[in-house]
Amino acid sequence: MNFDLSSEQLAVRNAAVRFAEKEIYPKVAEQERNCTFPKETIQKMGSLGFFGAAFPEEFGGTGSGYLCHAILCEEISRAHSSLRTPFNLQAMTCPATLLQWGTPAQKEKYVKKLVSAEWMGLFAITEPDVGSDVAGIKTVAIKKGGRYILNGQKTWISNATVFDAGLVFAKTNPKERHRGISCFLIEKGMKGLSAREIADKLGHRCSPTGTLFLEDVEVPEENRVGPENEGFKVAMTALDRGRLSVAAGAVGVAQACVDAAVRYAREREQFGQLIGTYQMVQQKIAEMRAGVEAARLLLYQCGFLKDQGRRDTLESSIAKYFASQVAVAAANDAVEIYGGNGYSEEYPVSRLLRDAKLYQIGEGASNIMRQLIALDALGWKKANG
Ligand SMILES: Cc1cc2nc3c(=O)[nH]c(=O)nc-3n(C[C@H](O)[C@H](O)[C@H](O)COP(=O)(O)OP(=O)(O)OC[C@H]3O[C@@H](n4cnc5c(N)ncnc54)[C@H](O)[C@@H]3O)c2cc1C
Structure with missing residues (x-):
């Protein structure tokens, strides 16, 4: 068993430490005071490949692996924990899920843009009445012709007010629990989609969180991620x-x-x-x-x-x-x-x-x-x- 980090992993750590010293520590107190969403800093991290450690090069990654992802995330969070959120939304939960479950067209359109942080990501499960009990979500997606009509509410959603594209989970068979959920790609500007910020939260003040309202949002069938009813x-x-x-x-x-x-x-x-x-x-x-x-x-x-x-x-x-x-x-x-x-x-x-x-x-x-x-x-x- 070898507990030493490789030279690549050490270099990744040094890169994160240097970035934090230059771009994060000098700004953290003021950003925290003003609850600023540091989109520019996130995009700089994206362009440096900070979110792409676990992604192959063809999808904008560096291919250095999950351990490198963890090291980068740890060092950035050490400087400012609000900047930990994009390590999920620009990597682990949103684009990596597309990489695992998406169609070639979905991967092509979204993964690079999310990993580079050109587009802000989103991952929405939680609802006002449902958190831990994921199988109990109430948002519905009813199939009509070649599209799904989504209705419901998601709350405590990171990036709800600033996202460009992301994943939302809804019931395609409301009679079922685990076996009735599907996952969908949504984009900013879709008709029927709106968001309200949750202000004055305890912490993570520079990571926006909000409630997402879905009112007859039409999502084309090609935006379903993974098989129908396998969203859980x-x-x-x-x-x-x-x-x-x-x-x-x-x-x-x-x-x-x-x-x-x-x-x-x-x-x-x-x-x-x-x-x-x-x-x-x-x-x-x-x-x-x-x-x-x-x-x-x-x-x-x-x-x-x-x-x-x-x-x-x-x-x-x-x-x-x-x-x-x-x-x-x-x-x-x-x-x-x-x-x-x-x-x-x-x-x-x-x-x-x-x-x-x-x-x-x-x-x-x-x-x-x-x-x-x-x-x-x-x-x-x-x-x-
Ligand atoms: C800042 C912030 C950002 C977030 N970002 C996102 C996001 O981007 N996307 C998203 O989908 N969600 C997000 N969430 C929501 C988060 O995932 C949920 O808050 C979490 O899953 C818990 O759900 P809940 O708040 O509904 O609590 P509940 O599920 O209502 O739980 C309340 C309490 O009951 C306990 N409890 C529940 N069930 C059981 C059980 N079976 N046995 C014992 N105890 C139990 C829990 O441990 C907890 O202590 C975010 C939350 C916060 C605060």
Whole structure:
């Protein structure tokens, strides 16, 4: 077993670190204050191939693999977690799903544009009444001639107000649950499609989220992605990949908490000593660091398995679950180490605490991950099939 990163993986990490130093850190505080959507930065990352690690060259990728994707995502999230979202929408959930399930024409039209971030992507499952219970979605797609008519509402959808093209899931057989869902490609400007931003959210303030309204949206049959009524499978394969980015984002946030805590503990004095000399502060730093190292190993294991073409539903769920717990605990501890200053926007740790929480919710809430992991352990439902 070799735990060393290859020279290519190290080069990818360095590229992300350099990009973050030049393009992200100098702007993060102001963008956070103004809830700015940094589209230009995302497009720069796209043109540098940051979203294309797991894509072949013919589709605008670099072919460097899933582990490289995880490394890039981790380093960018370490600088600004809002910039983790495009690692799903411009890579793992939207275009990679098209690459797996799409027709040649769909791949040709959309994948390159999404991976380069020329077009902003979207991936819409969640609805006002349905989150974890994906098979219970209520949006319908009724077939009429050569098209489907979509009606319903999607909420908590990243990029809902800024997307150019993306995937939406709807019931083609409303009487069925898992076996009644299909996946469709939608584009900005389709008649009957509108969106409203969800403002004032806890964290990820520079990653727009919104509600998508579908009122008699006509989608041509050639925009269906994958076979009719097999959209649940399409969604699950997308979430398997999405969990890699989410775990990477959580590791990045947790590492940023260690960075910030160490910096402060080496500067701040109380009772005539650096606070880093107190054992109780050291204990927190040690726990944070051990958590990040363990979460990173789980993450890289998933990148490795995906690069081998092996199914990793169990491993990616464990990585996502564990890394998100570590990120929230580390952010909590980092704020505590900063004391009153941790409560201020002058330092990064309040943002880290806000952003960390999302990782326990999106791409399968922690309880859903616990359930999947436990059912596999009990032998009642093997996660990897
Ligand atoms: C910032 C942000 C961005 C998002 N972006 C997207 C996006 O781009 N696309 C998209 O489709 N969705 C997106 N989501 C939605 C996200 O995927 C859902 O919030 C998540 O799946 C949980 O669903 P829910 O919020 O409806 O919670 P619910 O499913 O209602 O769950 C509420 C609580 O009940 C628990 N629970 C539910 N079922 C069970 C069970 N069987 N056993 C035990 N506990 C259970 C959950 O763990 C949770 O604690 C986003 C959410 C946020 C906050």
